[in-house]
Amino acid sequence: MLIPPSVLTIQGLPIHLLADYAQWLRERVEQGQGTQVVTLNAEMVMQAAQNPSLKAVIQQAELVVPDGVGVTWYLKLRRRGTYHAPGIDLVSQVLAHLQGKAVFFLGGAPEVGERAAQYWRQRNPNLVMAGVRHGYFSPAEEAEIVAQLQRQQPRLILVALGVPRQEIWIQKHRHICPQSVWVGVGGSLDIWAGVKVRAPLWMRRLYLEWAFRLYQEPWRWRRMLALPQFAGRVLLPALWGGGE
Template identity: 55%
Template sequence: MQTRVPSETPQLFSVLGLPVHLLNNYSNWLTSRAQQRIGCHVVTLNAEMTMQAEENPPLASIIHQADLVIPDGAGIVLYLRLHGRQMQRCPGIELSEALLQNFGQSPSLGSVFFFGGAPGVAQKAVEVWQEKVPGLAIAGTQHGYLSPEEEPVFHQRLKSLQPRLILVGLGVPRQEFWIAEHRALCPNAIWIGVGGSFDTWAGVKTRAPEWLRNNHLEWIYRLYQEPWRWRRMLALPKFALRALVYRLTQRLPVSSQG
């Protein structure tokens, strides 16, 4: 008999006008949703996405409509701490790894689908996970370079398979728009935009050393790996300035829901 995972009630906090849901254990909350067959769109919010949302109202709208927005980036966590919320960072890649472990240990939760990345990367990531967690049920994989003619076939395939956990690695903000547009194909699934996680799992790229991650400096390692991202990294000081101005002008706006 399947054991139901206790589920907390998320608290809602505002970060520069965008929602962030505060929980002690995000993977437990999502596992509980999976057990109840309740669909969920998870957004992994960081400073870069926050700044993009300021200039991209449709992206901001998708973030507001998401069922769960987690504090993925160091900037978001520091903002929360400045406002008295002692939250730990919850990187999307680590949340996805915890869920893959849970799905592997409880096959009744359902199957998993990997969508995105260059050809062959998602499949390699799946092979790594199947070796690590033999009980993990994989519904399938699909690279992220589909032609317009191939897309309807893929949509029908996804609809027929009905996986319960769908990891989408198309990069920000493409993956957020894609999930919002297509989540009705599998309404009972948990959908998570995982960025470049497939590359990491497949061994194409490596994560920053743990000491950098623990000190909120993972962005330095990412810049070292991908120097072309330097323009996008300018979002970090911009976020810090906006956070300071927002705090001074809004006087710690906090909203919560029970």
């Protein structure tokens, strides 16, 4: 019997607090308990403030994990301890131990999904790959993807379509696989496929992964403007003893 996570709110959005996110999620996969996982960061919090559809999806998700450093700092300021669960690490811990349950990769550029799938086949020979489809699909191809998912009923479905598209897509289609765990994984497929390089471990330990991504992709600077906005709207009030 899974223990329900405790919940803290941030700008009207839930953050679920667990001692071991990966173990909780593995049990959901094993038991066939339908779940949508949202990996919450500061940028997504600010997007949700302007996007009612995204906000509703996050509020309804069964598991919202503190992915980004901004959310982690918020929890520390609220004196809830250190909770940090980067989505790529969380999903990797599930995939590494998955046996007898099928996984489906959806998203990324053509061939990226296949390369990511090969990466995981080498690390977990017992992994059952139900299918791989890239994220540049037409409406007709989308109907084929939905039919394939409905037919195969993979237990773990990883969707890499970018925020907020992947979260909204999952919420719209999760009913076709009611026993599946659905996770929006963003750029994780690119990392597994070797298309992009993740920040060194020392930077991750110092919560500087966002800076490494900006160094790699300077065009992201506009998106990074969400960080000072988040600091002013969320972190400073929490520092002064306010907030939710």
